[in-house]
Amino acid sequence: MQHPVDVLKKQRIKSLVIRSDNSTAVFDIYKQRTTITLIKKIKHVYKTIEKLGIQIQITYLPEVKNEIADAQNRLSKAGDYKLKEKIFLQTCLQMNLNPTIDLFSQQFNNLLPRFMSPIRGHGEIAIDALNQAWKKEFHWIHPLILLIQIIQMKIGEDKIREMIIVPLWPSQMLHTELVNQNVQYLILGRNSEILEPGTLLIKKNLKLPSGKICCFMMDRRPDKEEYMQEQFQEQQIYLMEQQT
Template sequence: MDFDTVEWLVRPSQKRVDKLQNLVRLLKGKNVSTARELSSLLGQMESMAPLVPLGRVHKRPFQAALRRQWDQASQGWNVRIGLGSWFSNTISVWLLPWVSQGVPIVPPAPENILVTDASMTGWGAHLADQTASGLWDLSLAPQHINVLELEAVSLGLRAFLPLLGGSHVQVHTDNTTVAAYINRQGGTRSQKLSESACRLLVWCSSHNILLSAKYLKGTLNVLADALSRGDKVLHSEWTLSHQALDRLWVQVDKPCIDLFATRFSTRLPLFVSPFPDPLAWAVNALDLDWTNLQAYAFPPFCLLGKVVRKVDLEKPALVLVAPLWPSQHWYPDLLRLAVRPPIPLGVRRGDLLQPRSGVPHENPQALQLHGWILSESLCVVPGPRPQL
């Protein structure tokens, strides 16, 4: 490969380009070739793909066509394959000058983070403080969820195109397959998904968008998930009403930071979001140092074990809302850390709800939600320490 330190690009060497293009011209002059020779050509394309713009995108049509013409397991390497129009139509692009254009030596850092999600009913996306969403039409509704997730990425990019043109956009998705098909510029397991990913990447290139993808855990993809599901209940996204929390604030000083919230669910002036959000004070509460922090937390129940361990290690002044569930593994440690008996919140129907839709929890009393005071530095009404 050749490094251009003026343009800051890396290209395949001219010798390498000539070798590939000479083989293409040689095969275009034939009527038949062996599977071994065609596989060698495919291997040369793959080796050069990281050094040319959308290299794998341009390789995929030939790769897919060759798979239709030849079955390695049953036919072997020496079988002769006719080189009809399928070959010429998928290979000629490798004779064009773009093969020598090169790619950045170091890809630029992402300038925009687009978070997307899809459900069987609709899609959602958010970019900074802006959101977009919609429902599937009849032609898309029956599709596999992987297809819908990739379509959500496409719709999100188009919705925010005026803000994204000319930048590196990193898509955050909770679908590992979609992330892989974007980053690897297609794939071999699903031809439909591969073709859709390649079309999307070509569209992005036409708008001078460099597209990459990153896997985001579904439990952290809260806002896009909510946008894609309309008024569906999200079990990781409950918030307490202000009235319910007022029963807590009369007994303890109100902090100003909500550690597990979105812009819709926060109950305090500052909040820590599970995903990048310009309105948030910080991102991902479990990655922060809680030492000397005064905060409120109502985390998803699946995170309570990690929260209790972090409190034990870093000793923040924390007001925690958690269920009174003695059978849970984290419960003995929570009792040990509490400086007074847990405060019953007396949560009634309508006190626990979905922040965007306002849908109430069916049976909040069964959760036995309590306020746990986990620091002596918080001003509380005196009371005996809880007993194990």
């Protein structure tokens, strides 16, 4: 909302309509209910448009079906799931990587002894990983879908490396950016085979969506950028084939 402010002023925009086929995103913006980091950004947007005297309308487009994205977001909202421990161990072994801390977990779904939690609970070493320093660690990240882009930006800014778990969505720009930034990847399998639902997920009747999940080792250290560019095209072709 930084650069668009000048455009809104110049064109004297008086009303703004936000339409989305993602019901979760619409709900979050309308109710201003999401993670600590994102709520600050949403409130900033509201304050900006109020200062400019702009009316805003947020609507959901039910006729546009985006079932996978909505299902993934509902799953992330529940938070009551985890990657199966045996899959986690196999992934680390196959990729020959040893993460030192789990950034987006809680006591019931952390895969490493040291972890950060989005909310205060038991055993976490810090709250809200996005507001913490990420250097001097090798992080395991299994984030909410809506946090992936913000995490990418932080990794780029801090020039660090991470292991991140995300849906296999080759048609999405977000996925393309992840492929462009990674130096190593592994397709873990289908959600139903590698994720373990918890009691809350089952109670709310939230089913794991169809599709596959990938693990990317992202490395934005300066000496790795040239290598990443060389690997991008080959990896994108392979991932597109795996989606089918």
